[in-house]
Amino acid sequence: MASEELYKKLSYTRAYRQTRLDVAQWVMDNPETFPDLLYFCFQKDEEISFRATWILEYVCLADLTLLPPYLDVFFEKLPSIYKDQSVRPLAKICEKLMIAYYKTKNETILKEITETHKTTITECCFDWLITDQKVACQVYAMSTLYFLGIEYDWIHTELKIIIESNIHEGSAAYKARGRVTLEKIRKYQHSNKI
Numbered sequence: 001m002a003s004e005e006l007y008k009k010l011s012y013t014r015a016y017r018q019t020r021l022d023v024a025q026w027v028m029d030n031p032e033t034f035p036d037l038l039y040f041c042f043q044k045d046e047e048i049s050f051r052a053t054w055i056l057e058y059v060c061l062a063d064l065t066l067l068p069p070y071l072d073v074f075f076e077k078l079p080s081i082y083k084d085q086s087v088r089p090l091a092k093i094c095e096k097l098m099i100a101y102y103k104t105k106n107e108t109i110l111k112e113i114t115e116t117h118k119t120t121i122t123e124c125c126f127d128w129l130i131t132d133q134k135v136a137c138q139v140y141a142m143s144t145l146y147f148l149g150i151e152y153d154w155i156h157t158e159l160k161i162i163i164e165s166n167i168h169e170g171s172a173a174y175k176a177r178g179r180v181t182l183e184k185i186r187k188y189q190h191s192n193k194i
Contacts, residue, residue, distance in 0.1 A: 006026075006040070007036075009023045010040060013054065024062065027055060027059050031066065034066050041056050041086070046083060046086075068111075069112075071112055075116070078090060079127075087128065087137050091136070092140050094121050094141075095143045098121065125145045129141050129142070129145075135171045139173060145159045146185065156185045156188070156189065159181070
């Protein structure tokens with residue numbers, strides 16, 4: 001029943017922020033529907049799947065701790081998503097997960113993120129940076145990879161190469177985030193040499 005109600009809500013969801021917030025709030029008020037929301041995110045029905053990813057983004061921004069029990073499914077399916085409307089919210093969720101892991105050190109996230117999950121995020125983010133993706137997705141990928149590079153040195157090296165080779169042709173947003181990311185990498189590497 002709840003799954004049918006969620007499907008109906010997703011069917012009527014539009015790009016309006018308030019509409020997405022309302023459906024996300026409904027999911028948070030009915031947390032038993034969270035697995036169904038995740039299921040809809042990765043379905044072949046593109047109209048429903050991209051709307052579901054919009055809602056998943058808002059739910060995770062409000063309460064990221066709902067996702068950890070389903071991280072294996074999330075990361076198993078993540079590489080299969082390629083539509084811009086779905087990739088952007090999923091890239092933002094990846095960024096939020098890495099911020100929670102490396103910066104705020106959220107205990108739930110620290111316990112649940114595995115090496116396999118980090119490998120998947122790394123591969124997806126590099127793919128998003130080197131393929132034809134919207135700039136928002138690439139911006140989130142830069143940030144996510146920056147945090148992963150704190151643990152894995154080679155990521156900063158590769159990320160720096162990609163940003164430097166693309167920054168001159170990128171949009172204003174790409175250039176701005178690229179400069180910020182390069183500066184963060186420089187500061188991080190300098191602080192670790194001392």
